[in-house]
Amino acid sequence: KATEIRIATAANFYPTLKKIKQSYEEITKNKVTIIRGSTGKLYAQIIRGAPYDIFFSADSARVDKLVKQGKALEFVENKKSYIYATGALALWQPGADSSQQLRALLMNGEFNKLAIANPKTAPYGKASIEALKTMELYDEIKDKLVYGENISQTLQFVQSGAAELGFVARPYVNNEIHWEIDSYLHRPIRQKVVLLKQAKQIEVAKEFLQYLQSPAIRKIIISDGYIH
Amino acid sequence: MIQIKYKKQLNNFILNVDFSVPEKGISVLFGPSGSGKSSVLNLISGLDENEGDLIESKLILNNRVIDDSDNSICIKPWLRNMAYVFQDHRLFPHINTKENILFGYKRSNSDLSPEDLIEKFKIKDLLDHFPSQLSGGQKQRVAIVRALLSQPELLMLDEPLSALDYQSRQELLPYIECIHKELNIPVIYVSHDIKEVLRLADYIVVMDKGVVIDQGDISDLCITQPLLTQEEGASFILQGIISKIIKEDKLVEVDCGEKILITAENMQLKQKIRILIHAREVSLCLSKPEDSSILNCIPVLIDELQADRNGTLRVMAKMGGQIVVLLISHRSADQLKVKKGKRMYAQFKATAIIK
Amino acid sequence: MIQIKYKKQLNNFILNVDFSVPEKGISVLFGPSGSGKSSVLNLISGLDENEGDLIESKLILNNRVIDDSDNSICIKPWLRNMAYVFQDHRLFPHINTKENILFGYKRSNSDLSPEDLIEKFKIKDLLDHFPSQLSGGQKQRVAIVRALLSQPELLMLDEPLSALDYQSRQELLPYIECIHKELNIPVIYVSHDIKEVLRLADYIVVMDKGVVIDQGDISDLCITQPLLTQEEGASFILQGIISKIIKEDKLVEVDCGEKILITAENMQLKQKIRILIHAREVSLCLSKPEDSSILNCIPVLIDELQADRNGTLRVMAKMGGQIVVLLISHRSADQLKVKKGKRMYAQFKATAIIK
Amino acid sequence: MIELAPILVTLKLASFTTFILLIIGTPLAWWLSNTGSKLKVAIESVVALPLVLPPTVLGFYLLLALSPDGFIGTVWSYISDTPLSFSFTGLVIGSVIYSMPFVVQPLQASFEMVGKPLQKAAYTLGATPYDTFKNIVLPLSARGFLVAITLGFAHTVGEFGVVLMVGGNIPEVTQVLSIVIYDHVEVLEYAQAHYYSIGLLVFSFVVLYITYSLNRKLMVRI
Amino acid sequence: MIELAPILVTLKLASFTTFILLIIGTPLAWWLSNTGSKLKVAIESVVALPLVLPPTVLGFYLLLALSPDGFIGTVWSYISDTPLSFSFTGLVIGSVIYSMPFVVQPLQASFEMVGKPLQKAAYTLGATPYDTFKNIVLPLSARGFLVAITLGFAHTVGEFGVVLMVGGNIPEVTQVLSIVIYDHVEVLEYAQAHYYSIGLLVFSFVVLYITYSLNRKLMVRI
């Protein structure tokens, strides 16, 4: 019989998760429902008993908090959470000629607006600020920054032409010309997943999390542009 | 009697009325513009708003206490079963004439016939029209029918005929006269049209500046009450029995001690009748003129002479047990040497108002 | 002349009027309820809405074409410079009496004095009140003042006195009479009050069911026009010059060929005067009675006898070059053998309407 | 690929919300337009308050209130066993609170504009206040109701902050069209977002057009 | 720590938006309430349309339109050199479009309820339509304006979907209070969120309370 599990995911992982869902549903006949939202919102809902089984966070902090509050179940050998991916940043402009050109634009400050995600709410935003600071560009360009509420909004800013450049999650622009920000320029963006205490389909969920760690899936994640 | 007592702070004066009107017939509330007539009707119907300004209230209708400030009684307007034709119609704009007139009817145990009233008030052609498509007079007629059809225990009419032409008035007046007879509903009628008042009123309450300055039966007030006599002058009422009908001349002979002729139709022999005659239409002469077109010339005994306005004299004369009033100039009084106790002839035409 | 021509589909009939009224004086639009009087005023003032239903229009005032459907002329209402006192007041509810009456004044080059009109219309005490705090009659007075103060080229009044008591009417009528004299504004006056009409009108347009059925000078129409004579009967107008003033009796002697006495004040010797007398107040006799209280008794020559309503006869008689009309019963006519060419005496009291 | 479920959920939510708002809002607006109570102004203000909070934040507080140990949730638990949060019922409650002023305010304004004189006339004809309200005030406020219904309905359709928070975006239960469109935009599936948006706009335009046309006929009659 | 800048930006945005909405909305509502044009119904519908789109989605489309090669952006570039997107001006444009129906509809309804007869009376006294509108219709629609202003203002304060998208959340320029509160909730800084929310609610309550009290006095006078 087909069982349904509900997976809540941070927006940035949604495209990848959809691929995983497809291949999972092909082999198991179980049904996966994806609920996407911002990490903070999903967290607030989970705390109040939202009927989700698994939660893919965009960071590790809010997952750790859930674990601490006893809202998570163990699913692999004494572990209540698992880093399913480490995000990477990319500087992007639609139709750029080369990554070098993008780099030069940034370094020379040849732009009016640079879009990044909100450093307060989005891990990618925080990382963007760190990277800019490490490159010692932050003070120069901080007045040109515009903030997307999350990483996809940041992408839309750039896509629409409203901002010329943007620091976006690499998975979004993996197939286009972009300049990859070296991962040593910022603290790693570790994204964690948990099995929720309120899960209704614990067994199937565990099975899915197991499957997540399989080499085939790892390959999908990496090829989508995540570092790890 | 319907007992009515209200004391209330109005805009520029205190409304302070305490009067009773008979439980039968038409009582007219009469008085100049702004004297508080509409305000009284508002209080009686329970629609008054500024309760804070109300100092005292007492209203008893059919032995039912409706307002009593001493005992904190104040029946809700929709339970008073009184209909009110407002000075400004207040037809409901979103429903047509028909639905308007049936509004109160449907909410009462009225055994009246809508068709009948529709006929009488000539609004058959207007049934489908919305109020905005009616002329001023048409609205007024519809409002009266709407009020009547709710068959109230008391009907209040606030200048219901003021927007109507003579013809329509003439057609409606008899019907308004009949209301209290046929339906046995007491009517309180506000009007400033003295003709209307003289014709309709059984009882009159005269108001000025918020107080009742005079009240009583029409037959008493029509002679001397200054506000009532200011337009058409004094008038008087004679009672009699119809003693002869002269069909071809549309005249009837009325025996009121003396026999007089008046223009009238649809009367029956022996019928009791009250007629109102304007004093200014009566003249006085020493001898009975044989060659005048004036039909009535009856012997009277001069009883009293009073000064009237404009230098005229009001002469009260006796005809049998009844009083005849007439107005003459000082000049004529001198010429004719009119004085108390003198026997003379009162001369007047056949026109009179039948009450 | 003000030329007025409109054809329009109304609710239940076609309004089709084509008439002219003098550019001076008061022209009364008279007719039963629902005959289209207000509709005509609406068209004249340019306020009519259902333009689709308008078939034809032509309005010329002071040689200015205001409406002309043939040439697609239709001046906007606010540029017509015509004031209109509506049947339903239409005072602005959010501003007080004072601001209401000054509304039009401020928007015109009016050289009238607001204080003066406030005084005359007795609204001084009401200046601070809002319309909802006014009585029916008070609203009506305020509306008239508001219209007057805008000093229009044409003033239209739609039953402006219908909510007023006798006293207030008496006080306002002279003023309305003066409007066209003092301010030189032609007035179109809608009324169904025949007394008012007889007193005010210089020119009369009688309407029924959307068409003009009669029009002309008051002196012609007041004798026979059925709608005008239905209430008070026929009346006639005499012209004369004041030949004597009898102050102590408040009488004046008017020379209209014969000398007659009428009650009047504030008149001057030699003043030209027009007076209106109701035919029913005139009686006929063969000899001059020496002992009657009736002041006027003048020789007349019977000219014509016409049947009137209710079996009475309308007698037209000549007094010098002027016509005297009187109503008598068939019975009296027979008794007195009234016939054309006979010399008789017309007898009437001193009361008359001064025009 | 166009999914039907969110469209149905949306229509259901907007209809329920508007319906409930009319049921609650009409008497409330009526009371507000008639009372001389000192509370009036305070209540008017409270009704308008939810407006000033960002929807998501309001949603957050509603989530607190609706959860089993929240204020509303506790009351609810006496009525029903099923929890409010993440249920369609919870969604309706949230939408009702959020859209309340859009219904109450136009209604109140139009009730007030109908005015006392006609109501008084109805009283003298034996109509109770309720009767008067139903047969006189209500029909004369048609214009106000139209505004209330359009604003209330449309606002519920377009709203998603509260809905997302309280409902949890669960397909076929609490996932409404606005969230679906939002999601498509978020994950850069612009084509789908356009389809839905255009569909929604066209549909709404047609519905609004019909409503306003009817209203126009109505007005002309009066 | 309470920041002042977002509060100021919010008040500025809401004031500007409400002001512009009144400027645009009043003539539009007036036209709508008077015209016999066939376009009327279509325009009424278009005005209400932005309501049904989720704010973020509307924001997305606005972002496209406002960006230098978008429809509005292109027009704007003839007027001014500074781009619209991520500017306060852009924010105002977005808010105006989104809040339009909340202002236009109540205004239109109240204009319609004032009715023709009084307008006609004003015409005969020589008042032009504009004059009549200003001195008769406008004051008699006070109630409608109050509703329009409250709904318009409050809605702009509470809105953040459009604002976020069009404004880019730039501190002191386009970062409004609603976003700040939202952010605090998002990163689980509930205490700060509560402070801001309570502050906003209390402030709004006081403002609304004063407004409605004034309105009450106004109504009593009439």
Ligand SMILES: Nc1ncnc2c1ncn2[C@@H]1O[C@H](COP(=O)(O)OP(=O)(O)OP(=O)(O)O)[C@@H](O)[C@H]1O
């Ligand atoms: N709502 C009100 N508040 C305060 N004063 C009022 C109110 N309505 C009327 N008045 C005042 O009370 C007085 C009496 O008004 P009312 O309407 O009773 O007069 P009325 O006798 O009916 O006059 P009319 O014949 O002109 O209709 C007037 O002076 C008026 O200004």
Ligand SMILES: Nc1ncnc2c1ncn2[C@@H]1O[C@H](COP(=O)(O)OP(=O)(O)OP(=O)(O)O)[C@@H](O)[C@H]1O
């Ligand atoms: N807006 C309208 N649409 C269609 N028909 C109307 C409209 N207004 C009035 N009518 C009709 O036109 C006719 C004339 O109305 P109008 O108001 O001109 O009469 P009126 O002579 O002024 O009567 P009244 O003396 O009763 O005021 C009436 O039969 C009325 O039903």
Ligand SMILES: [Mg+2]
């Ligand atoms: Mg009155």
Ligand SMILES: [Mg+2]
């Ligand atoms: Mg009329």
